[in-house]
Amino acid sequence: MKETTNEGMPTASAALRRKSRWFMAGALVIAAAAFLVITLGGISKNLVYYWTPTDLHAAGDKAYGATIRLGGMVAPHSVQGRNGASGLEFDVKDATGIVHVKSSGVPPQMFRENIGVVVEGTMTRAGYFQCNRLMVSHNNEYRAPKAGHAIDKKELQKLMRSTEGLKD
Amino acid sequence: MSATASNNRFPALPWILLGLGIVCLAIGSYVGLFVAPPEALMGQVQRIMYVHVPTAWNALLAMTFAFVSALVFLFSSDWKWDARMEAAIEVGVVLAFLLCCQGSIWAKPTWGVWWDWDPRLTTTAVLLFAFLGILALRKFVEDPARRAIWSAVATIIAYADVPIVYYSVRWWNSLHQLQSSPATVSRQFWLPLRMNAFGILFLMTAFIMLRARVGSLRLKHELAPPPNAAEVTA
Numbered sequence: 001m002k003e004t005t006n007e008g009m010p011t012a013s014a015a016l017r018r019k020s021r022w023f024m025a026g027a028l029v030i031a032a033a034a035f036l037v038i039t040l041g042g043i044s045k046n047l048v049y050y051w052t053p054t055d056l057h058a059a060g061d062k063a064y065g066a067t068i069r070l071g072g073m074v075a076p077h078s079v080q081g082r083n084g085a086s087g088l089e090f091d092v093k094d095a096t097g098i099v100h101v102k103s104s105g106v107p108p109q110m111f112r113e114n115i116g117v118v119v120e121g122t123m124t125r126a127g128y129f130q131c132n133r134l135m136v137s138h139n140n141e142y143r144a145p146k147a148g149h150a151i152d153k154k155e156l157q158k159l160m161r162s163t164e165g166l167k168d
Numbered sequence: 169m170s171a172t173a174s175n176n177r178f179p180a181l182p183w184i185l186l187g188l189g190i191v192c193l194a195i196g197s198y199v200g201l202f203v204a205p206p207e208a209l210m211g212q213v214q215r216i217m218y219v220h221v222p223t224a225w226n227a228l229l230a231m232t233f234a235f236v237s238a239l240v241f242l243f244s245s246d247w248k249w250d251a252r253m254e255a256a257i258e259v260g261v262v263l264a265f266l267l268c269c270q271g272s273i274w275a276k277p278t279w280g281v282w283w284d285w286d287p288r289l290t291t292t293a294v295l296l297f298a299f300l301g302i303l304a305l306r307k308f309v310e311d312p313a314r315r316a317i318w319s320a321v322a323t324i325i326a327y328a329d330v331p332i333v334y335y336s337v338r339w340w341n342s343l344h345q346l347q348s349s350p351a352t353v354s355r356q357f358w359l360p361l362r363m364n365a366f367g368i369l370f371l372m373t374a375f376i377m378l379r380a381r382v383g384s385l386r387l388k389h390e391l392a393p394p395p396n397a398a399e400v401t402a
Contacts, residue, residue: 009388012245012313020317024242027324035328039339049286049342071341108280110210118284118343135279138210140345142217144354145208 050118053097056129063123070099070129071118071137079113092117092129099123103131110136179381182374189370196363204356213277217357220270221348222365226372227267228330230260231299233376235327238320247391250316251383253323254306255376257299263372264296279343287336288344295333298326312390 012020048055050071056063075091075098088103101119111117116137121130200218207214237253240246271289272282283289302322309315337346350358 009247009384009391012247016313017245020242020245020320023317023321024239024324027238027242027321031325031328034325035331038328038332039335047287047340049340052341071343108277110278110280115209118286133281135281135284135343137343138278138345140348140352142210142214142348142353142357143208144205144356 052094053092053099054094055097056099056123057097064125065122067120067122069118069120070101071116072097072099074111074113074115074117076113088134089128092119100128101131102128103134105132105134107134108136110138179377182377185370185374185377189367189372189374192363192367192370194367196360196367199363200360204360207357210278213274216270216274218360218364219368220267220274221361222368223263223267223270225365226368227260227263228334229369230256230263230372230376231295231327231330234260234299234323235330238323238327241316242320242324247312247316247387248380248384250312250320251387252376252380253320254303254383255379257302257323258379259372259375261296261299261303263368264292264299268292268296284343286343287340288333288342291329291333291336295326295329298329299323302326312387 050069051059051063053070053072056068056070070092072092072094075093078089078091080089081087088105088107090101090103092099092101101121103119103121111134116139118135118137119129119131120133120135124130196218200215204215206212234253234256237249237256241249241253268289275284276282302319305322306315306319309318334347336342337344353361
């Protein structure tokens with residue numbers, strides 16, 4: 001598609017051209033202002049998706065009763081009741097804090113020790129976090145399995161079961 | 169004369185790009201589904217990355233082209249760029265919608281939920297609906313000049329969300345993982361990822377070119393001076 005000509009379209013008038021250049025300048029200013037307000041303004045501080053265990057401890061009394069999200073790593077050797085129906089318990093930790101979590105639902109297939117989790121619920125006076133919604137977060141690492149680990153049928157079936165069984 | 173003749177002939181480049189895109193996507197998807205090993209932790213679910221990540225890159229690229237087209241249109245008042253902007257937004261919206269669907273399919277078995285209002289997902293939803301709104305705006309404005317100027321202004325403002333989507337995972341803590349890099353992805357996964365990225369890039373470019381052509385023809389028709397009586401009877 002050679003476009004040396006304007007494809008037979010009429011060209012805009014000089015007045016429209018002048019006007020639209022002002023619109024361009026105005027739009028750029030608004031876009032830049034919106035971008036700066038969002039990035040540099042207070043939104044970054046007020047918009048918190050989850051608290052880390054350290055944040056939760058720092059919040060003190062504010063953490064009790066309010067619906068909050070807590071994010072961190074599942075501490076190694078802390079998972080209990082993984083297969084039982086009675087409920088799941090584990091510790092969520094970050095570099096400086098640790099919180100004990102009790103959850104009633106079935107965890108996603110990816111749930112394991114040393115993986116990132118975001119749990120939604122509330123901090124109880126009894127000192128543990130009651131979780132109503134458990135989400136597992138995956139980091140940005142994608143690794144091929146060690147040599148000799150072929151695509152096996154068992155794993156595929158396990159995956160299919162896990163996706164079928166996760167009904168909301 | 170030759171210009172009009174070449175305008176009426178079907179352009180070759182978009183069709184070549186369409187063909188290339190399909191070939192790349194076929195090879196990339198074959199390697200991604202049958203040759204590359206499953207991911208060590210996630211298993212088979214990880215394979216959706218081979219379409220999800222290229223879709224994300226290309227959706228943001230389409231929005232960026234729409235932004236550039238909006239600037240060029242407002243600066244030059246050249247109608248071609250209005251048609252190109254419209255085309256890029258349409259293709260970008262389709263890609264952004266597919267992006268959310270693919271992400272949900274991956275999220276359910278991995279995160280355990282279809283959707284959550286984390287910063288990455290929220291800003292992406294804002295992007296999708298902002299550009300969808302611009303397409304709706306265009307439908308409601310009859311006057312081509314107003315439609316072009318208003319939607320170009322809206323596009324420039326909505327584009328402010330694109331860098332926010334990109335950096336959302338760095339600026340805020342989120343459920344969505346950080347951007348991957350060759351250092352965080354095993355070598356066996358690179359080929360299908362890159363192949364599909366080029367495949368979707370070629371398809372996207374071809375669709376934008378063809379859609380811009382449709383838009384140009386419509387505009388030409390809209391902008392043509394009304395025929396006078398002599399021409400009608402002739």
